[in-house]
Amino acid sequence: MSEFQLDARLARDSDLVTVLGLxxxxxxxxxxxxxxxxVPQRAGKTEVFELQPLDxxxxTFETNLVAEALKKVTNARKINIGALGNVxxxxxxxxxxxxxGDPNWPGPIWGHGSATAYDENAKKAFLKTLSEALSS
Structure with a gap:
């Protein structure tokens, strides 16, 4: 069995916040x-149905946990959840x-404009608030 490795493109485009159970x-x-x-830490998985039933x-549990916390801290009108994997x-x-009113509302976020980097202080404040919401 091979060991989990994060795809280089996912690593390049994101930062680790925390590790949940899976x-x-x-x-x-x-x-x-x-x-x-x-990102489920399971090697070689490309589809949800490839995971073991417990995984x-x-x-599902971790997705709902994160979605609920994100909605709480952002007061978002809608939480979008997607597992595309085309790229x-x-x-x-x-x-x-x-x-x-957010960029490209109500259209999809993919392929719209160019990424805007976070202000590091704003990012830290957001992640602190998110972390508190995840643990409550």
Missing amino acids: CQLRILHDSRWPWLML QALL VSQLHVHVVARNE
Whole structure:
């Protein structure tokens, strides 16, 4: 059995926030949307159905946990959850807070404009608030 390795593109485009039971929780390098990503730490997985049933349940639990915390800290109108994998096939789940008036609302975030880097202080404050929401 091979060992889990994070795809280089996912590593390049995000930072590790924490490790949950199954997944790495990562924040994308794009401040236009509060945009998180869950990456199950299982080697060679590209689809949810390839996970063992217990891992599927844990992925659902962790996705819901992160989505609820993100909605709480952002007061988002909508939380978008998606596992596309058309460009990076390694299994990963995007969790994005959306509001009317954000870039490209109500359209998709993918392929819209260029990423905007976070102000480091704003990013730290957001992650602190998110961490508190995840632990409550």
